[in-house]
Amino acid sequence: MDEATINHLLIVGGVLGGLLIVAPGLIWLERRLLALWQDRYGPNRAGPFGVLIVLADTIKLFFKEDWIPPFADKVVFVMAPAIVMITVFFSFVIIPFAPGIIVTDLNIGILFFLAMSSMGAYSIILGGWASNNKYSLLGAMRGAAQMISYEVFMGLALMGTVLLANSFSLVDIIEAQRGMWFVIPQFVGFVIFFIAGIAETHRLPFDIPEAESELVAGFHSEYSGMKFGMFFVGEYLGITLISSLTVCLFFGGWLGPDFLPPLVWFVLKTFAFIALFILLRASLPRPRYDQLMEFGWKILLPLTLINLMITAGVVLMREG
Template structure:
């Protein structure tokens, strides 16, 4: 690949991702409305799609206020971290054969590292706001992240063991005959749960829980700084969906009547829809429930999964040997 191609890919990925993230504003509202027997935004533009534009403009023109009691520099930096870290994670996603920004051989490790960085934005944002609700949100975010980060990584180990590689391209290629969702159902479910917690989406939006903490760590944010958190969340959904597709549902693979990129997109949007359905249907657990669920149920489960997968893999290899 030439450098020019590389640059075009970077620009293309960035463009598409940000559009998807913005478009999700509309998608989420419409879908939520439909599931709640409403119509949702349907006035601006065809099917109300221009709500995206209106909302973005609104965010841009809102007063960009920094509370006088806040720690100014950290307050400004925090929202940038979340967008930056999520965007960097996309670097390793293979959208289609050849369409990947950096085909790293430690792809999954890089993804885990980047998603761990995202928590800094929550902690710093909550801390810098100098507001008790924001700080409580940040604390919750941190503990939730620590709890779920552990088995998020472990839940992927089954896939890695079966493939024998951290490279996402290799993982996709290894699913040509059978998607890993079949061989790794426990890993898939745990990764899905951890992914929801990782993006702190409903039902695991403990750090922002409107009904308890107003808006948690971003209570003091407004204007485009709030917009960054907002975009960060949608990018997070897209990222986790893309990872699920890549790791468990064969990535771009699919019957040849559609191009690989289309298959990837279809699978991607299915999981994004699933995220929104989760939000529409499930209530938020209590904070202690969430954490004890993570440590006491999911962690043992994922360890067992790693153990069994490892044993089976060894056994299979042993037979061959």
């Protein structure tokens, strides 16, 4: 094995390990932040600042009865949570954490991400279907519609940055932001991408597939134990993914003043967006399903198209 391979393996291991720590860490972070914004303390008993609550929760999840309902489609039921984990992990392949710290710099990076997040829809649909339960099925239907719809202008919103950077590779895109973060020319694109990202990860306020006040727990009503845990981890990794993509595409990725190393810049920026995700959850109510779809197709889609046209026009104008 040459040094490059070892280095590469180290990066893969590092990314994987980092993500596995981040996911449960986010659970703790979310609970603490939510508490902070709701005048509470949140988990503060187990370990320093209650961080070990995550460990306790994980142990609890592992030891819970791994129940598969007798009426469920067993194979699909087990597969569904695995899909969400796998697709999200795959998406991280293209994320450049710092110069050189990237699993693989695909020249179609963004397309790969879009492909993977489309695959994620399967986990919701299959999970809801296999549960063989009306609430799960309703949740899955909503989830499918929501994810597919928002995927459309999520992709379109990114095209602006692609045009500006003239590349699908994330490393190229970040490098292209050395002069100016794309959030300035592509502000509309950023807003739409972020909204679509929330919908993609079906986080509050767009957690319509789960909507516990109407659908028990939506597509994962029947899940318990570590299978439920996998959905949970998938969701938090999804948040991390969207946050890091936002950072890469619009906020210059690892770029920042030299007093901090690039990786730290990247992590700081990402966590800022994760906190924004949590703040959204803390403050906004859930819209109705039809409102959500209307908002997507009637407002966001035209806006994205206009944004794309203007960007294209500007690019053409500058080149021409």
